[in-house]
Amino acid sequence: MSAALDKLFANLPRLPSIPKVVQDLIASLCKEDVDISDLVAQVKQDQSLSARVLAMANSSQYGVSKKIGAIDQAVTLIGLSALRSLVIASGMSRAFSKVEGVDMRAFWKHGLVTAGVARVIGKGKGVNAEFAYTAGLMYQIGELIIHLAYPAASKQLLRDNGPKGVELLKVERSLTETDHCEVGQEMAVRWNFPVEIRNALRWYAQPLEAEAEPMAAVVHISAQIAEGLEKGLGAEEISVGLDTRVLARLSMERPDTVWRIESCMDLPAASEQLL
Structure with a gap:
């Protein structure tokens, strides 16, 4: 340097600094066999991330008729790509609030x-x-x-x-x-x-x-x-x-x-x- x-x-x-879940997620991006359950477990431990995931799943973009309150259900709805985007964006923005x-x-x-x-x-x-x-x-x-x-x-x-x-x-x-x-x-x-x-x-x-x-x-x-x-x-x-x-x-x-x-x-x- x-x-x-x-x-x-x-x-x-x-x-x-950024949350460990973000570092782990980015490190896993080149792997084809990502264990999404591991990622979901980490998201559940982060209140801010959990709230954002639920907010996205319940947004008009996904058109759900019944309010989603479970992280697992929300992740199934929005998909891995959207979850990755949300986790990375949230972690970065919190590091520089x-x-x-x-x-x-x-x-x-x-x-x-x-x-x-x-x-x-x-x-x-x-x-x-x-x-x-x-x-x-x-x-x-x-x-x-x-x-x-x-x-x-x-x-x-x-x-x-x-x-x-x-x-x-x-x-x-x-x-x-x-x-x-x-x-x-x-x-x-x-x-x-x-x-x-x-x-x-x-x-x-x-x-x-x-x-x-x-x-x-x-x-x-x-x-x-x-x-x-x-x-x-x-x-x-x-x-x-x-x-x-x-x-x-x-x-x-x-x-x-x-x-x-x-x-x-x-x-x-x-x-x-x-x-």
Whole structure:
């Protein structure tokens, strides 16, 4: 770890932590024979998670006629994929419940939309779609760490229409000698996340670099699509703004993205249930 990262983490009031159930779940994402009963048992021990699972199962999305009060029944209804999303999102958002100057609800909503898009884009592109979901959810986590470690300097990063992408990395480096991509990767290391997620967090803003693996390109494209969806843009309009060089990294062309974007149109509304 670089001296700049050492200094940043030394400045943190406390190191954010995520529930063990989230770490265990993410570690199990590459396994095909996941013991869902084990996961359900852990969810039952967490009151906040249990409440969210029941709230989702009883939402209008699933159209149940009779109120569901049992976790096992709720999990059967919503399915493993939705349960994973809920557990991971809940754990992440609780680790960073408040960061001064940052609209946390908007932050996590964007992360959830990006995550959902990354799951769709990642399928069939040689990456673990569930890893892509997690990487999409937390791709900006390094920004929160920088805000926590350097609150005064970070005020320069909060202005409207501030720098994005590579330009943001340059500004962060001028202020802290590191950037949110390096910080995000380090957090993924400390949380024992898989190397694929670590690489995506490190290189999503520079997905054409030699060190970047395909998942970094997935997250890069997904974040762009998420921004368009949150603005209410249509699939064709969003696709036009995508970087063709990054799409080529995934053996995709703009027309390939249109139907994928169309399948994600309801994500901004659906993400509200996970907040």
